[in-house]
Amino acid sequence: MLNYDYLNEITGGDEEFIAELLGDFASQTPDLIEQIATAIAQGDAATVGAVAHTLKGSARAVGADEFAAIAFELEQAGKQGDLSNAPDALQRLQTYWRSLEAYLQEQGAAA
Secondary structure, eight states, rough: OHHHHHHHHHHHHOOHHHHHOOOOOOHHHHHHHHHHHHHHHHHOHHHHHHHHHHHHHHHTTTTTTHHHHHHHHHHHHHHTTTTTTTTHHHHHHHHHHHHHHHHHTTOOOEE
């Protein structure tokens, strides 16, 4: 679920730093997903795009590449002002997050 080669590369293999990065990611992600869900419900494409951009960057920073790819879909939908497929992408994002969050908890990295 995570690209540990990437994480080790950017942290120099510092396990404490990796744990800190993953803990920050785990604690911030639920709020970002909720902001995206609210923006989709309100038809606020600009906010969807902006928050999804933030989420994508956070996911990439910890090597959660597949999760970042779904966030990128939402970012693009927001930037293009077309939220017609956003509910489906949000559902996939939420489902993937539940799996990723469980994985992080198993690794001892969830907040």
